[in-house]
Amino acid sequence: MHFLITGGAGFLGTALANHLAAQGHQVRVLDDLSAGEPSALDARVLFTRGDVRDIPKLWSLLQGTDCVYHLAARVSVPESILYPVEYNAVNVGGTVSLMTAVRDAGVQRVILTSSGAAYGRQEQQPVREDASMRPDSPYAASKLASEYYLHSIGELWRIETVVLRIFNAYGPRQPLPPSHAPVIPRFLKQVVNGGSIVLFGGGKQTRDFVYIGDVVNALAAAATAARVNRAIINIGSGQEVSITQLVDTLERVTGYAAHRLINPEESGGVPRLVADIRLARELLGWQPHVSLTEGLQRMLQEDERFKK
Template sequence: METVLVTGGAGFIGSHLVERLVAEGFAVRVLDDLSSGRVEHLATVRGRIEFLEGDIRDGDDVRRAVAGCTRVFHLAAVVSVQKTVEDPLGSAAVNEMGSLSLLEAARAAGVRRVVFASSSAVYGDDPRLPKREDHAVRPRSPYAVQKLAAEHYLSVYEGLFGLSTASLRFFNVFGPRQDPSSPYSGVISIFLTRALADEAPLVYGDGGQTRDFIYVADVVEALVRASSSTEVGVFNVGTGREVDILTLWREIAALTGCGRSPQHLPPRPGDIRRSVAAIDEAAGRLGFVPRVPFEEGLSRTLAWYRRAPAGS
């Protein structure tokens, strides 16, 4: 049985990936320090995986985690943009040096393939749409710089050492287990929670900002396909569809029966006006096509929030 490692496997996206890998018959090892992930996210597979509570910055933890693995999915990160602004050094130790530590351990252990969870944040405020992998990158936060630096390290390790790598630039991922209590959570989880509580959503600016929302199961599909491929480089993972924030609220209000109107606040400095992915590269080279329509993803996510205990 092939052994694979998922760093950050107790997190929002990571736990869905772990479930998929277990279902496909892999021996799955998870490395997570539980700073933002939760063991409860792995409840359905807890007895069928190897869970290591450890830190991506700790060389011993990382070497122990990669030993015997053929593939590594690297999702462990400080994922809050604001936290990277507040603590650039501490977040870089995780997002940059932690990634480098993992790559070095993977090289030494003979890992065959490393797939990295990057971000569309690397594009910054480049106005061209849709975002393509060959567009100029304009990172506007420590988080974006750190993700871009890790992408470059993956490319260097592929070129110098022959370690097969792929970086997936996630757009706006949503779905079950996204924590709405965090001020850094995705807008969909926050809007759903407010709608279910019959509270008005807070909308910054006029609500005309657009995002490319992709359901978590489709992101997992992209990760699995990338791990099975020999294609190297960077790949956008989105849907190619723009949805503006006011339309998002109308969809959620209709699903939940909430009659509240948005409360508009001043625009946030640096907020990107429009974002949408070109997914030709992922489709042509990885065979990835998103399968879950936006509306269906919203319905599935709402069903989970209605079932989930408080604080889940």
């Protein structure tokens, strides 16, 4: 198949592009490199630098494309609170531009990487796809708005569309400070270097950490699955892990003791978030295979930045 991946030089996009290229598919990547780094892309992947809102550029890249993965986005919740206009422009504007270009290009299917963050605070856990949505940041709102635009324009122009709501993905090559760094690479680096880890809210917050290889398998399955048109599908591990349990696991995997600083104040963000992944099993025939312990071991082995 012929694929275009927007945002394909980022953390998830690089892993997806390399996986698809290794399977013999034709893969193009469009990325403005505001956060991405194309050097880790497989030599078979065709890279173009550009903005996902550049419709003429999209037209030229979409010629002969069967399926588009739309990953290009600004991805930091705290940054989105500071720059909501920018987040709306890139995340929502990018999705609308892409769907406008796709309309005239003969693409069969567009797959959007949305986020578990779009759920916001939910009493019922694990959270199901039909929960009433409570996005609590401009980032979360921009992902939910993107879902609506994707499906509504897809419906109008008869383009198949699929939304994967990805929870907390982690794995080798994830960003580290000073850029926006999610909790796992940040804590892993601190544990290996003997730095302090601050546990807000006493470390009781829970999340669903899903290994990048499992996410890539779900994305790949979504390209050919038969009954996914207009679907919204959670992609997580289905395991609820507290931040304290995460640090315990980091200690076991690295062999280092973490220096924990307890801050009873809440850090912001929802207290609990874990995915109900039954729909992914049913529609994609997918399930996660990599445990948190195994995933962290792979990060240590494969990513030089975590070697002491």
